Amino acid sequence: MPIPSWSPEDGVRRVLVVTAHPDDVDFGSAGTVAAFTSAGVEVTYCIVTNGDAGGSDRAMSRADIAALRQDEQRAAAAVVGVSDVHFLGHPDGMVQATLELRRDISRVIRRVRPERVLTQSPERNWDAIFASHPDHLAAGEAAVCAVYPDARNPFAHLELLDEGLEPWSVSELWIMGPGSGGAESGIAVETTATVERKVAALMCHKSQMTDPDAIAQRVVTWARDTARVAGLPDGASAEVFRVTRIP
Numbered sequence: 057m058p059i060p061s062w063s064p065e066d067g068v069r070r071v072l073v074v075t076a077h078p079d080d081v082d083f084g085s086a087g088t089v090a091a092f093t094s095a096g097v098e099v100t101y102c103i104v105t106n107g108d109a110g111g112s113d114r115a116m117s118r119a120d121i122a123a124l125r126q127d128e129q130r131a132a133a134a135v136v137g138v139s140d141v142h143f144l145g146h147p148d149g150m151v152q153a154t155l156e157l158r159r160d161i162s163r164v165i166r167r168v169r170p171e172r173v174l175t176q177s178p179e180r181n182w183d184a185i186f187a188s189h190p191d192h193l194a195a196g197e198a199a200v201c202a203v204y205p206d207a208r209n210p211f212a213h214l215e216l217l218d219e220g221l222e223p224w225s226v227s228e229l230w231i232m233g234p235g236s237g238g239a240e241s242g243i244a245v246e247t248t249a250t251v252e253r254k255v256a257a258l259m260c261h262k263s264q265m266t267d268p269d270a271i272a273q274r275v276v277t278w279a280r281d282t283a284r285v286a287g288l289p290d291g292a293s294a295e296v297f298r299v300t301r302i303p
């Protein structure tokens with residue numbers, strides 16, 4: 057059964073993407089982000105860690121790798137039309153879905169006031185263990201809790217009211233990643249016109265790339281396979297999300 061396709065005329069003007077590490081948004085949804093920004097939708101990134109446990113250069117200080125990865129993420133964001141990037145600075149490799157992280161994500165939601173939040177799946181996918189990094193599961197869980205109930209509840213994280221941040225109700229939650237889409241609750245975003253920008257965004261994460269050509273090829277193949285599953289024509293590219301609407 058084909059998966060319904062995203063329409064640029066759905067009325068959503070602001071989207072927030074919440075991920076654990078620099079580069080997660082580019083693997084998971086940069087083709088979609090480029091499609092959104094091309095349609096005039098404002099997209100903001102909220103990255104939970106600075107990625108200071110990434111890379112493979114042991115001679116580099118962890119503070120330097122964190123600074124480098126933030127720069128790489130800002131450059132990758134610019135490739136797909138995003139200039140607003142928030143880093144929450146939680147330690148890479150130690151993310152937990154604590155009340156503190158839920159508050160930090162709620163703070164960004166109340167500032168940005170997005171109608172739609174994209175995040176990682178809080179559920180482990182046994183067929184895609186790299187996509188199920190513990191930081192991804194924890195960031196996804198905290199983001200889901202921030203969307204509902206924290207950001208919309210005036211009595212959650214009272215300090216946010218003291219900061220002048222009024223409650224905000226996000227109306228759509230999109231979960232990214234392999235296995236997250238379903239025929240009944242999924243939505244496909246065609247990325248045929250943007251997959252090249254997705255690859256260019258990924259290539260900005262130079263500190264993470266041991267074999268950039270192989271990664272580029274894999275990403276293009278994934279996008280084509282996803283489009284086929286979504287029922288799009290041969291040669292098309294797509295990303296698929298599980299969508300939950302929140303009244």
Ligand SMILES: [Zn+2]
Pocket residue numbers: 076077080189192
């Ligand atoms: Zn990651």
